[in-house]
Amino acid sequence: MNIEGIPYRTIWPAEDGVAVEIIDQTRLPHEFVTLRLENLHDAAIAIKNMLVRGAPLIGATAAYGVALAMSDKTSDAALEEACATLAATRPTAINLGWALARMRALLLPLPPGNRPRDAWRAAAALCDEDVKINRAIGEHGLQLIRAMLEAKGEPVNILTHCNAGWLATVDWGTALAPIYAAFDAGIPVHVWVDETRPRNQGASLTAWELLQHGVPHTVIADNTGGHLMQHGMVDMVIVGTDRTTACGDVCNKIGTYLKALAARDNQIPFYVALPGPTIDWTLENGVRDIPIEQRDAQEVTQIRGRTAEGELATVTLTPHGSPAANYAFDVTPARLVTGLITERGVCLASREGLLGLYPERKR
């Protein structure tokens, strides 16, 4: 997507061919800074300190981390060490383990001398695959937005929660891919951006990337969506997901469930955009079976922003002595989901719907 009119991905090989470049996402939305990752250590730090975030982008960065390691030392031991180092950066990120397993399986059988070249190629291929999946999600979701425009005859208002945009992937994003596809196709869209407390990924990342690409949008407090829906100001909701069960229950950023309830109460379609690999075919009942990560309470009691002087500062919001709790995700039951937008098409949020698109999963 574009930044000040120039197309970017979130990760790309440097022109000199010996490093990888990324956007330092910890400084968004206040500063746009790109950084060079020169070696394994740089890549590990970038993931660990969340300079890059979002499951697909973490996987891509890990793959390039292996490539950087291979450019330095090509032995089996070096490969194993690279994979172990990168795996330890964010233990719960599913794509991280998947990308590392793939790199290791590809490289270990090769003669060490071939490993650098093939590692770089494999990392690039992994990125291209992510882009391809997300473009396909965008194309399928675009049809839903186009149909809404045709039914309504006015600009389409779409509400989204958290950041499932291109910054979380290599390009396009998941929930935002249909919005970018619609915007690029000339369909008038406007996005209601939930700020998404406590980490404010909506106010910082989603707003920033929509702003950069030129997509009309408005930031709102997370409390606002229900009121907007009651008054006909939202035509559809599109969110991402970290994990979808085989029955279509959707685990996503905390607060997603509340928006799904409001959408249902106001007969507004609620869509979830997801790449097929995030479907967990082993789970059925998401509310019962998906463990919900509890994060540091400081994410609730404190917040970071830009002072009038332009510096980044962290301030405390709560009284000294009041405890806080920080549940990071919730589960939206399939019954509240109008449809799942995947790279293979749109389906009902049900076992039958998902198996229709992924028939190879039938036993």
Place this chain on the structure above:
Amino acid sequence: MNIEGIPYRTIWPAEDGVAVEIIDQTRLPHEFVTLRLENLHDAAIAIKNMLVRGAPLIGATAAYGVALAMSDKTSDAALEEACATLAATRPTAINLGWALARMRALLLPLPPGNRPRDAWRAAAALCDEDVKINRAIGEHGLQLIRAMLEAKGEPVNILTHCNAGWLATVDWGTALAPIYAAFDAGIPVHVWVDETRPRNQGASLTAWELLQHGVPHTVIADNTGGHLMQHGMVDMVIVGTDRTTACGDVCNKIGTYLKALAARDNQIPFYVALPGPTIDWTLENGVRDIPIEQRDAQEVTQIRGRTAEGELATVTLTPHGSPAANYAFDVTPARLVTGLITERGVCLASREGLLGLYPERKR
């Protein structure tokens, strides 16, 4: 309620009898500072700059503002000027106009020489009435909490939104009155405190007053309540309201509707505590007929807190150039409300329910 073990109201006559004292609520939860209001101007500034806030407390401060004015000049012109000055501070606050009309109607017929004494008495009486109403709300709500304890046999978890506590009234509060009554009666309670973006009245005021009175509580992001309800961690919801229609629709801080939806989806009782005077008998359909105030977008894009150095600072959360919208209230339809807790008892959120408690309103 207590602050560090000492009982306080939010407004009280100074010991020397020539001024009124308040808590500067703009400095909560970071600093506890009381201020003297010496004259009409001080009272007007206290309301205008939100040193005091909450409809009942605004009314009480306006009444004392008239008393302060009468201590200075007792003429008809002085009375009219005091009422006009105070009325202009927060044009939309219903209790403000009500308190001023009451003071004016009482004082205007009196000989000017009697006005100071009677104005101070009337202001004190108005405060005592507010406390009496809120205590009665507390006693009625206490029965609901006690019943929940008896049914459950474990500490009762209550979720609340925004600040409908004693800081918004003269004492006790509305939504928090049942909680204080239960706590003081030895019933084990724990309160989930929605931080209540964008103005964070939950994280700053509700958390602070519960902390000071010693009531166990946990601050959460507004996104969290649905997840807690799905997992049996909320036994009941109690919120306040700014305006209730004759049919029981409830206008309250933005986001209340989302919690009501989640409570209904999880079969959790959702109660609204209100003093009878906040019922608007002229309105029926709240979603259709109650105008929703839009406030400055800066309340969404910026936030204020305490720096590590202990200073108060405002930081910007959104990218420069991203617009924001700030709807201050929403309406929860009566169908989602389990019961209304009033000073006269608890009733269904319906015309029949309300008329059962306020039969004088039958035509």
